[in-house]
Amino acid sequence: MATIKETVADPRLQLAIYSATQRLIDHRAGAVGFKVFPEYQDLRTLAHDIKKHTIEHLDYYLEQLEANVVAHGGQVIFCEDAEQVTDFVLNLAKQRNARLIVKSKSMTTEEIHFNERLEHHQLEAVETDLGEYILQLAHQRPYHIVAPALHLTRYDVADIFTKSLGVKKEVVIEEQTKIARSVLRDKFLQADIGVTGANFLVADSGAVVVVENEGNARLSSSAPKIHIAVAGIEKLIPRAQDLAVFLNLLGRSATGQPLTVYTSFLSGPRREGEVDGPDEFYLILLDNGRTKLLADPDKRQSLYCIRCGACLNHCPVYRKIGGHNYPWVYSGPIGAIITPQFHGVSKDPWLPFASSLCGACAEVCPVKIEIPKLLLKLRAEVVEAKQREGAGGLERLAFRMFSWMMTHPRVYLMLACIGSALAPITPKIGPLRKWTSQRSLPPLASTSFHKWWAERSSK
Amino acid sequence: MTEVLERLGYQVDFPAAQTCCGQPAFNSGYTGDARRVARHFLDVFNTADYVVVPSGSCTSMITHHYEDIFQGDAKMLESAHRMAPRVWEFSRFLLEVAKAEDVGARFDGIVTYHDSCHALRELRIKQGPRRLLAKVQGLTLNEMEAAEECCGFGGTFSIKFPEVSGGMARTKIDSIVKTKAGTVVSIDSSCLMQLQGVIDRSGLPIRTMHLAEILASK
Numbered sequence: 001m002a003t004i005k006e007t008v009a010d011p012r013l014q015l016a017i018y019s020a021t022q023r024l025i026d027h028r029a030g031a032v033g034f035k036v037f038p039e040y041q042d043l044r045t046l047a048h049d050i051k052k053h054t055i056e057h058l059d060y061y062l063e064q065l066e067a068n069v070v071a072h073g074g075q076v077i078f079c080e081d082a083e084q085v086t087d088f089v090l091n092l093a094k095q096r097n098a099r100l101i102v103k104s105k106s107m108t109t110e111e112i113h114f115n116e117r118l119e120h121h122q123l124e125a126v127e128t129d130l131g132e133y134i135l136q137l138a139h140q141r142p143y144h145i146v147a148p149a150l151h152l153t154r155y156d157v158a159d160i161f162t163k164s165l166g167v168k169k170e171v172v173i174e175e176q177t178k179i180a181r182s183v184l185r186d187k188f189l190q191a192d193i194g195v196t197g198a199n200f201l202v203a204d205s206g207a208v209v210v211v212e213n214e215g216n217a218r219l220s221s222s223a224p225k226i227h228i229a230v231a232g233i234e235k236l237i238p239r240a241q242d243l244a245v246f247l248n249l250l251g252r253s254a255t256g257q258p259l260t261v262y263t264s265f266l267s268g269p270r271r272e273g274e275v276d277g278p279d280e281f282y283l284i285l286l287d288n289g290r291t292k293l294l295a296d297p298d299k300r301q302s303l304y305c306i307r308c309g310a311c312l313n314h315c316p317v318y319r320k321i322g323g324h325n326y327p328w329v330y331s332g333p334i335g336a337i338i339t340p341q342f343h344g345v346s347k348d349p350w351l352p353f354a355s356s357l358c359g360a361c362a363e364v365c366p367v368k369i370e371i372p373k374l375l376l377k378l379r380a381e382v383v384e385a386k387q388r389e390g391a392g393g394l395e396r397l398a399f400r401m402f403s404w405m406m407t408h409p410r411v412y413l414m415l416a417c418i419g420s421a422l423a424p425i426t427p428k429i430g431p432l433r434k435w436t437s438q439r440s441l442p443p444l445a446s447t448s449f450h451k452w453w454a455e456r457s458s459k
Numbered sequence: 460m461t462e463v464l465e466r467l468g469y470q471v472d473f474p475a476a477q478t479c480c481g482q483p484a485f486n487s488g489y490t491g492d493a494r495r496v497a498r499h500f501l502d503v504f505n506t507a508d509y510v511v512v513p514s515g516s517c518t519s520m521i522t523h524h525y526e527d528i529f530q531g532d533a534k535m536l537e538s539a540h541r542m543a544p545r546v547w548e549f550s551r552f553l554l555e556v557a558k559a560e561d562v563g564a565r566f567d568g569i570v571t572y573h574d575s576c577h578a579l580r581e582l583r584i585k586q587g588p589r590r591l592l593a594k595v596q597g598l599t600l601n602e603m604e605a606a607e608e609c610c611g612f613g614g615t616f617s618i619k620f621p622e623v624s625g626g627m628a629r630t631k632i633d634s635i636v637k638t639k640a641g642t643v644v645s646i647d648s649s650c651l652m653q654l655q656g657v658i659d660r661s662g663l664p665i666r667t668m669h670l671a672e673i674l675a676s677k
Contacts, residue, residue, distance in 0.1 A: 008626045316609045320626045354620055356613025356627070357486060359580035376527075379488035399484050403492035406478040407499040434618040438625030439656025453473045 001140075007322045013151060017322055020150045021313040027256025028310060028364070037252065047245050048368040051304035054236050055294070061203040061236045062285070068206025072268030074281035081288050082112030085230065088284065089114075089193075090121055096226065098123070098192030102184075104210070104217035105129035106197025107307060108230050108286055110142055110329040114195070125195070126187045128216040133180055137164040143323035145330065146254045146309035151322055184216070194220035194278065196266075198231035199306070200246060201283075204239045207267040208283060211250060211260040218264050227278040229266065233285050234303040246306060249366035253308035289342040299374055302338050304367040311361035311371060317354055327351065333361035337374045345381045346389065352378035413450060420444050460513050460549055460671040463564075467557050476503045482520040485528060486614045494528050494535075501525075501538050509556065510546045513671055514647050515578025518548040523581055548578060550588045550646055550670055561594035566676045569599045570668075571640035573631070573654070574607045575647035588646055588670050595673060605634035612653035628657040635665065643667045 007013055032040045054061055066076040079085045092098070101118065103109065103125055115125045115136070127136040131149035135142060138160045142148035149157070158171045161179055170176055196217050200209040208229045210217045221227045237246060251257040270277030294300050312318045312332030323331040327348045328339045336351050345352075352375045361371045386392035405412050423444055428436050435441065461471050481496030500521065504510050512518045525539035553559050572592065578584040592600050611617065611627025618624075632654065635643055643665060645651050651667035658665050 004620070005622050008622045316611065316627050316630070317620075317623055320623045320630075350619070353487075353616065354623070356576070356609050356611055356616045356624070358576035358609035358613070360576075360607075360609070363580055373527075376486065376488075379486070380490050381488075383488035395487075396489070399487065399489040399492045403481075403484060403489075403495040406481070406496040409476040409478055412478050431618040434621045435656070437621045438660070439628070439653065440659035442652050442655060449473075450475060454475070 001324050002322070004321045004325045007325060008320050012153075013322065014320075016151050016153055017319055020144075020147060021319050024147070024255060024309070024313040028253060028313070029256075031252040031256040031258060037248075037258075040249075040252075043245050043249055044366055044368050047249055047306075047366055048304065050237060050242050050245060051367050052301070054238055055234065055300055055303050058233065058236065058294070061238055062233060064203040065201055065206060065236060068204065069268065069281075069283050070206075072206050072281075073271070074206070074268040074283055076283045076285060078285050079287065081286075082114075082117065085112055085114065085284055085286060086117040088282075089118065089195075089228065090123065092226070092228075092282070093123055093193065096192060098226070100187065100191045101125040101193045101195055102128050102187050102191040102216075102220045102224065103132075103194075104196045104212065104220040105132050105148065106195070106230060107142070107145055107329060108197050108232050109195065111232075112286070112288060114230070126184070126191075128184050128187070128220055129212070129214060130177060130180055130216075133184065134160055137161070141324070141329055143331070144309055144312055145307050145332070145334075146312075151324075188219050188223045191220075191224040193226045193228060194222070194224040195228045195230060196221050198229050198235050198283075199250065200237050200243060201231055201235045201285075202238075202240050202243065203236055205267065207240065207265045209243065209247075210264045210266065211247070211262065212264075213255075213257075213261040215262055218262050221264060221266050222276045222278065225278055226280045226282070227266070227269075228282045228284060230284045230286060233287060233290055234305075250306055250308050253310040253364065253366040293338075293341050299337075299341060299377060301369050302334075302341060302374065304369055305334050305338070306367060307334075308366055310364040310366065314360040314364050315355075316358060316360065317356065321354070333371045333375075334369070337369075337371055337378065340378050340382075345378060346385050349382045349386065352382060413448075416448060416450075420448070460511065460675070462675040463553070463562050463671060464511065464557075466562060467553075467559055469557070472507070474503050474507075478503075480517045480520045481528070482517060482524075483614055485520065485524060490528055497521075497525055497528060497539075498535065501535075501542055504542065504545075507545060509552065510542075511549055511552045512546060513549045513669060514649070515548050515575050515582055515584060516647050516649060518546055519577040519581040521546045548582060548584060548646065550591055551582070551584060553591060553674075554587050560590055562591070562674050564594075564674045564676050565596040565598075566642075566673050567597035568642055569601055569638070569640045570642040570644050570673070571601050571603045571635055571638040572606060573603075573610065573635075573643055573645040573650055575645050575650045576609050578646055579607060584646070588644070591670065591674060592644065595676075598673070601638040601640050603634040603638045603640075605631055608634070610650040610653050612649050614649070617653060624653070625657060628653055629661075632657060632661065632663070632665075636663065641665060642673075644670055644673055646670045 069076050077088055118125050127133045134149045144150040154171050154173050158169050161167050162169050196210050198208045199211050251260045269281040293303055311334050315333050318332040326335045355375050357372045359372050464471050479496055480500050481493040485493035522543045529535040529539050610631050611624040655667040
């Protein structure tokens with residue numbers, strides 16, 4: 001895995017990231033412009049308000065959802081963490097004598113390392129989204145929330161297929177798709193259990209909504225006898241009619257599609273007289289730390305995220321460092337604000353600082369999460385945590401000196417004078433070395449503005 | 460900036476006790492230190508009718524973020540609220556207060572304009588500086604493709620993540636070079652320092668200039 005420095009310095013990787021994200025940026029721009037979609041800005045506000053309302057009444061809507069799923073003949077399982085999810089699936093698999101699971105793309109299962117956990121118990125889980133399948137073969141985690149294999153070129157994919165599947169080298173994308181399809185068709189037919197994620201959980205109808213472009217989620221949820229949907233509790237929306245807001249925003253923000261190719265509304269097992277659908281349906285509602293995020297009235301807006309990935313595409317930092325340098329499966333700006341909240345600010349204290357605070361993310365967020373504001377809050381929390389742990393003393397001292405200097409104008413002026421006199425002979429160490437590693441230092445003005453002003457005023 | 464404002468008939472004062480708006484501390488998570496500096500700012504500029512700021516970023520700190528740092532301190536909040544409407548980013552002051560689009564400047568050459576992030580996204584300044592540039596005699600404005608993309612400065616970000624910051628600047632500069640402009644103009648000096656630093660390191664014949672410098676040119 002390439003480090004931050006390596007990623008920035010790798011022209012091939014940079015080209016892969018830039019061209020893929022640029023494509024997504026352009027497609028989105030073409031789908032949300034005022035001429036093609038005049039209601040876009042209003043829908044963003046509405047989506048924000050609906051999510052705010054839902055998150056603030058989560059208990060109510062969760063109960064409603066559960067009652068409706070059960071009424072359709074499904075079961076709802078509340079899981080606190082990864083272990084509880086695995087236990088449930090393993091138990092069920094044992095009871096039903098299941099060996100093979102087909103999976104459609106789900107960040108929530110990535111979050112809990114679902115596949116690896118099952119592997120330890122000789123239960124095979126096969127990813128069926130093309131990008132996810134490629135990554136599973138390559139033993140990599142998703143690079144991007146929506147386009148998991150965004151960093152791989154077709155040549156990389158050719159190598160991965162040759163190495164893992166023993167096929168001859170194939171660099172034509174259509175042919176690569178055929179190779180994957182021939183493997184996956186059999187898996188769909190043989191699978192005992194299908195696992196999907198969920199884009200939306202509709203409380204008033206008990207429906208699980210999954211959007212996708214490949215049709216593999218629809219197959220995963222209907223071909224095997226058992227369908228398990230795994231979703232974070234924040235995926236709730238109150239009413240089916242709210243989908244008109246969210247479906248319109250999700251596809252456009254993610255890939256520039258007014259609607260994805262497939263939108264599946266899944267509510268319970270196959271009923272009498274229906275041709276398709278599983279015999280059993282389970283909805284796993286995962287907390288895994290989400291309720292912790294509810295505590296802070298400001299930061300809880302992080303839970304509004306609908307995982308469109310637009311903030312990643314538009315983030316100049318994500319585009320430089322790529323997805324794998326973020327510590328968790330959620331990368332980019334949204335990853336930078338949710339990771340510290342899930343794992344604690346002390347685990348990866350650098351993360352909220354890895355942003356120039358340019359605000360491009362917030363501008364494209366379909367549910368208007370104030371990402372830069374939350375980054376600033378998290379930065380302050382990192383500083384507080386460091387102080388509690390007795391770390392970061394040097395930086396704290398530097399900022400204490402800064403604020404002292406800036407509130408004592410005479411000292412400030414005197415030090416500025418000394419500083420500019422010494423600048424030419426100052427060794428390039430510390431922050432200065434970091435600065436000059438990339439750029440030249442600005443030449444110093446021959447006289448300070450203060451001095452110039454004083455002389456001018458005395459004339 | 461002083462020359463342009465005086466040309467338009469304003470009496471300019473430069474309070475010698477002024478230092479900083481406090482943004483470096485605020486953006487680095489040191490809210491307490493930022494608060495101290497902000498309080499000093501509010502004291503120093505207390506009596507001014509207009510505070511004209513040659514930076515979108517500093518302006519936004521004062522008008523948007525003082526609100527955040529003084530949360531829970533009713534007295535300081537009130538003081539920040541009283542200050543906010545008097546604080547103007549330079550280009551916006553020219554257009555909306557002085558109502559001057561043509562300030563009588565002359566600058567021969569091709570320039571391109573860099574939208575600095577806080578001016579663009581927090582203050583919604585986009586067309587104003589371009590309107591002012593359009594009235595400068597001899598000046599041709601060639602827009603770059605990545606005008607709205609961050610230069611990569613980001614305050615302490617530039618020294619905490621030098622490679623990423625430098626890479627961002629180089630991407631921006633690639634876009635600047637394509638415009639054939641000899642000068643990059645912006646309303647934030649920090650972006651210009653970042654860009655000029657990387658331009659110099661690359662040995663490119665491009666100069667960065669603050670909008671005020673262009674408008675003061677004759």
